[in-house]
Amino acid sequence: xxxxxxxxxxxxxxxxxxxxxxxxxxxxxxxxxxxxxxxxxxxxxxxxxxxxxxxxxxxxxxxxxxxxxxxxxxxxxxxxxxxxxxxxxxxxxxxxxxxxxxxxxxxxxxxxxx
Ligand code: AMP
Ligand code: ZN
Numbered sequence: 873x874x875x876x877x878x879x880x881x882x883x884x885x886x887x888x889x890x891x892x893x894x895x896x897x898x899x900x901x902x903x904x905x906x907x908x909x910x911x912x913x914x915x916x917x918x919x920x921x922x923x924x925x926x927x928x929x930x931x932x933x934x935x936x937x938x939x940x941x942x943x944x945x946x947x948x949x950x951x952x953x954x955x956x957x958x959x960x961x962x963x964x965x966x967x968x969x970x971x972x973x974x975x976x977x978x979x980x981x982x983x984x985x986x
Contacts, residue, residue, distance in 0.1 A: 873918045889955035892946065896932060897939045899975075904953030909947040909954065913940050920969045922958040931977050940973045949977030957985075 873879045880886045882902065888900035891911055902910040915932050919925040927935050938958065944950040954977030959966040 873970075876918055877968055878914050878972065879918055879957050882914070882926055893936070893941065894939060894945055897930060899939060899943050902974070906986050907976040907981070909944070909949050909976065911943045911947065911975045913973040913975060914970060919971045921960045921966065923960060924972045936971075936973055942976050943975045946975060947975075947977065953977065953979050953981075
């Protein structure tokens, strides 16, 4: 999608601090980190949110979640604990409508989230 920020990152038109890449996914650091580890994991194909991805390609969603774990392991937070968040819809705080898993860790995370 031409007007999608994350599609532009995938295309290399906007720079990002890439931490991992597979043929179908890209993981890069959030520009406004909310924890010592804050990485976004996205599919290279455009889907507006996690529900759309689940309905269209459940296997890619599974690959995205496995990648989220690989990011956590590479960041050294897999054992201490990490959170995977899919903000879905405006009231949940979704601002970029290209599905992305937030991988957050490296500090105590409050529950319930704000
Ligand atoms: P959400 O609010 O769940 O849609 O998450 C969007 C996330 O994208 C936010 O945490 C932003 O800080 C992050 N973000 C926005 N622009 C960029 C960018 N150019 N590079 C990396 N992360 C970004
Ligand atoms: Zn997109």
